[in-house]
Amino acid sequence: IMSGLSSLIHTLLVNSLSFCAENNIPHFFCDINPLLRLSCTDPFINEMVIFSIGGLIVLVCVLCLIISYAYVFSTIWKIPSTQGKQKALSTCSSHLSVVSLYFGTSSSVYLSPLSTRSAPKGAVASMMYAAVTPMLNP
Numbered sequence: 001i002m003s004g005l006s007s008l009i010h011t012l013l014v015n016s017l018s019f020c021a022e023n024n025i026p027h028f029f030c031d032i033n034p035l036l037r038l039s040c041t042d043p044f045i046n047e048m049v050i051f052s053i054g055g056l057i058v059l060v061c062v063l064c065l066i067i068s069y070a071y072v073f074s075t076i077w078k079i080p081s082t083q084g085k086q087k088a089l090s091t092c093s094s095h096l097s098v099v100s101l102y103f104g105t106s107s108s109v110y111l112s113p114l115s116t117r118s119a120p121k122g123a124v125a126s127m128m129y130a131a132v133t134p135m136l137n138p
Contacts, residue, residue, distance in 0.1 A: 018041050076088045
């Protein structure tokens with residue numbers, strides 16, 4: 001529901017922008033940030049909405065992850081064998097590294113100011129969270 005509402009808000013806001021330049025996006029998929037670069041009007045409102053909604057989504061997801069992992073770790077500590085604990089912790093550590101990679105790259109794409117972003121770096125970061133992260137997920 002959060003993703004659908006976020007997409008709807010961004011779509012409606014982009015609809016209010018005007019585009020007068022070349023409409024080539026140097027990206028491997030149509031993302032909101034490269035689209036805002038093509039706008040002839042000031043995308044300040046769009047950027048603020050991206051920061052606020054993106055920050056809220058990241059905050060909610062990270063809080064859910066922290067609560068979830070608190071339950072997981074409390075369950076792991078109840079495992080009687082050391083080998084069982086090590087196996088469970090190794091699975092958790094690989095999952096946490098993938099989650100960190102996902103949130104780190106997606107946050108760097110969406111939660112940094114438009115003026116400081118470069119198209120090639122944004123494309124690489126987008127590739128990391130859109131294609132590489134799902135392949136690494138244990």
